[in-house]
Amino acid sequence: MYKKISYILDDGQKIKLVIMLFVILVGALFELLGVSAIMPLISVATNPDSINETWYLLLIRDLFGFDEAKQIIVFLALALVIVYIAKNAYISEMYNLQYRFIFNNQRRLAVKMMKSYMHQNYLFHVSRNVAELQRNVTEDVNGFYTVVLNAMQFIAEASVCVVLAVFLMRVDVMTTLVVAGLVFVFALLVGVVFKKTLVKKGKENRSVSIRLTKWVLQSFSGIKEIKVMNKEDFFLKNYESTYRRFTALQRQQSMLTFVPRPVMETVCISGLLLTMAVKVYAFDTDLTAFIPALSAFAIAAFRMLPSFNRISGFMSAMMFNRPAIDVLYDDLTEIERLDKKRAKEEKQGKPLTIQNGISIKDVSFRYPKADKRVLEHLDLEIANNTSVALIGASGAGKSTLADVILGVLEPENGSILVDGRDIRSDMDAWHASIGYIPQAIYLMDDTIRANIAFGVEQNEIDENMLQKAVREAQLEEFVKSLPDGLDTVIGDRGVKLSGGQRQRIGIARALYGNPQVLILDEATSALDNDTEKEVMNAIDSLHGTRTLIVIAHRLTTIKKCDQIYEVGNGGVTLRSREEVFGG
Incomplete structure (x- = not known):
């Protein structure tokens, strides 16, 4: 002892x-x-x-x-x-x-x-x-x-x-x-x-x-x-x-x-x-x-x-x-063993300036204690300011690939390159460059303002960036309808909001830092058709202004994507619009 x-x-x-x-x-x-x-x-x-x-x-x-x-x-x-x-x-x-x-x-x-x-x-x-x-x-x-x-x-x-x-x-x-x-x-x-x-x-x-x-x-x-x-x-x-x-x-x-x-x-x-x-x-x-x-x-x-x-x-x-x-x-x-295992370099945390795009090179990933790799020698090129859809059956590895791109999962081999630079060389800078919109948005029991500027002290919130994010997420009308506006407390996990309102706050949060890359992981799959249309209006307005990586089951959410890839058997296959939508 x-x-x-x-x-x-x-x-x-x-x-x-x-x-x-x-x-x-x-x-x-x-x-x-x-x-x-x-x-x-x-x-x-x-x-x-x-x-x-x-x-x-x-x-x-x-x-x-x-x-x-x-x-x-x-x-x-x-x-x-x-x-x-x-x-x-x-x-x-x-x-x-x-x-x-x-x-x-x-x-x-x-x-x-x-x-x-x-x-x-x-x-x-x-x-x-x-x-x-x-x-x-x-x-x-x-x-x-x-x-x-x-x-x-x-x-x-x-x-x-x-x-x-x-x-x-x-x-x-x-x-x-x-x-x-x-x-x-x-x-x-x-x-x-x-x-x-x-x-x-x-x-x-x-x-x-x-x-x-x-x-x-x-x-x-x-x-x-x-x-x-x-x-x-x-x-x-x-x-x-x-x-x-x-x-x-x-x-x-x-x-x-x-x-x-x-x-x-x-x-x-x-x-x-x-x-x-x-x-x-x-x-x-x-x-x-x-x-x-x-x-x-x-x-x-x-x-x-x-x-x-x-x-x-x-x-x-x-x-x-x-x-x-x-x-x-x-x-x-x-924890000390894990820290020593990870080679830590100086972190800057400043957003990257992406000129060309994202390259996924020879990436393989296997979950601990799993027999089979989810991703195996996967290659994918995503040009800057284009939109890419990832489709496939449940368990095919779509979300795993998204997590690898996000940098929260580390591949067994291969790398994620941004303009030829490995994201692991400065993970803070990469995270400052991306926005993430999951299926279930985590919301604090706090104001809309605090939830959009997630993790930023009240006196450090940039009002211009906040208002821009609200506009791009098409939240303006909803916020104006509230007596306290952005200072409205939304309850634990946003229980006082509808599903569409929660998702739009999630979109605004992802946009607050003006990221160059947006990753949407089944962002509308839990919504009804009418609410999905409202949320998709906000997402569709972002095409061409940022690099979008959209993971979806519903084909209605990927109609405007420039390229569609099917994930399966550890890799990705480019699909034509005719193969995906028919006709």
Whole structure:
């Protein structure tokens, strides 16, 4: 586990962690000072003659000219107040530093994980479950720093116990060794008995949490179909059963954390009292002489018992959250491997100036674990400002070819060239040059303005480009009919809009950056005939002004295309208009 934590933390965090450990050790010394400072006060209060037997009490008496024991008692009481104020001020700041370290770095790790996931290729996301990734960047990051925080606090409390044990050794070696031995044996037994159970429960808790998130996402994402088909009970039943298991695991973890605490307390108190009883009766120890030692143990126990309880809780939390470390470590190492595999060059992100066109040269592609290639040694030339249609049966590879051209899928071999330049040499520049209109437009629960200028800050939106995109997508009349115009909030996934309105917003989004290439992947296949005509009017007006790559099942959407290719058997075949439309 240490190796994995070390891998996840960067060098700066490790240095800060070492500094925090030093701060924790100083805090343990303050705790020792707080306990040991009480002893002189008790000693003088119970036996004033002890002043003459203790060098530092004699020093205080002579230095301040005290004549009576009560003067020294008042002085020691005031000194004790100052010690406790200083101690608690330091401890408070120590915890403040701990929490600042934990939560600042928790945020950094969450952003790092989110950034790592966002920058992975499309296949990475296709192969991963959204609920799992959501859990990784939220609960697993929190779980990791729960382990780190509990480890720091474990060290803090353990340090307090160690320094107090050393202090008690000076008071009574035998009693200290007996109690310390019992505590050590008990802690060892707890570790052996509970470790595997807690780690196992932690893994199951993580799995159940992912399923819980998945049921929530599925229930709300498909609410329309769920209501129409009267399937509310099915989703509620599965959500409830999953949540029941989740709460059962939480209860079990809480009990496994709690049980050692009262047992540890019983072991400590019993060990202390039995040892004292043996010393009094078996060794004929003077009870009066034993009172200061008893006081010392009572004061130390008052501080150490809560520490033992916290240590037990920290150990349980670390074991229960250990699976989060394993997941983050595995993902970060895999992401690092993928990043090294991809040769990264300097990215400019400025749109390309396309003069001649797009050349697809000897491209082959196979999905992971698939036996057959979807594309095999495919060649295709697309001249600048022409329109090309890709038709074919379902599963022929049309959308795969579009994804390769988009650059979200990387071919096994071959290349996509723009004016002879491989798009992989500057993928950001290529993406700045293209617009993409899929069948299902992803819309945020935000305004029309924000959805068209997708991913652009409100104060950075170019109004001229926005208005041009609205005109070209033939959205003007619809926007003017709305009381709030472009500032109308459209709801989650655009639920307040019709299918045609959603598609036209998608077209406007694709046009906002004034791209030179537009790729339409079944952009109208989900629309009825009348709505399709409206959307096609917007698309048809773009012919000749940009390079269009249109993937379609419906032949009505490709009538104005300059060339029509049929995709199949891993390649493309040029078809005449007569072959496609007849006559």
